[in-house]
Amino acid sequence: MENRLSIQIPTADLAAAKAALQQVQSILAPYVIALTPEQRKTIPKMSDGTEPFVAKVIEYAADAPQFLPPFVDRQEFxxxxxxxxxxxxxxxxxxxxxxTLSDTTMMAGSEAYVSALSYYNSVKQAAKVNAPDAKAIYEDLRKRFERKARSGNESPE
Incomplete structure (x- = not known):
């Protein structure tokens, strides 16, 4: 098993990063909005390809305002x-x-999970041969992998 990530981020650095992100969030709070999932689906979206088009229209609207429809508020535009x-x-x-946060946490999580599974499988084997303390540990850890039986009168979620 190759360990591709080996980092220890000091608690002070994590706290400073969190504080900086909270500060950014606080600074922008009066200016940002939250859309509903339905709004996100239905509104026209500006993409990288659309951005130059809008920039060009802004210039044209300044130079030739006679073509700006009356229902378009130039100041709001x-x-x-x-x-x-x-x-x-x-x-x-x-x-x-x-x-990068997502990739790093994914890799760290993957490596931790693989190590945990290796430990679990070792305890499982030890419990099969009645090694001291193994059964109690195995019984506790195996709960993660138990499948819940569905009775016929439960409604599906």
Whole structure:
């Protein structure tokens, strides 16, 4: 079994990182919203390919405002563009952080789980040959792998 990750993050560093993220969250709280799953499905979305198009339209709307439909509020259009221009770099940085945190926790979790399974299998074998203390440990750990029997009168979840 290859150990591909071997890190010990000092508690102070974890606390400082958490505090910094909480500070970012606090700073942005007055400006961010939460969408419902339905809203996320139904709203038009700006992507990397759409971003240059919107930037170009902002320029054209400034230079040729006669083509801006009357129902489009130019000031709100500009505010939305400024918001996206300011938030996208933060989102990209957060995505990078999320990706590396996710990968690191996944690898650390995988390695810890493999070690735990190895220990469990060792205890299981020891319990089969009545090694001292093995049965109690095995009985406690095997609960993780027990399947719950369904009775016929239970409603499916």
């Amino acid at each position: 500009d505010k939305d563009w400024q918001a996206i221009s300011g938030l996208l770099p933060l989102l990209r940085l957060c995505t990078q952080i999320e990706d």
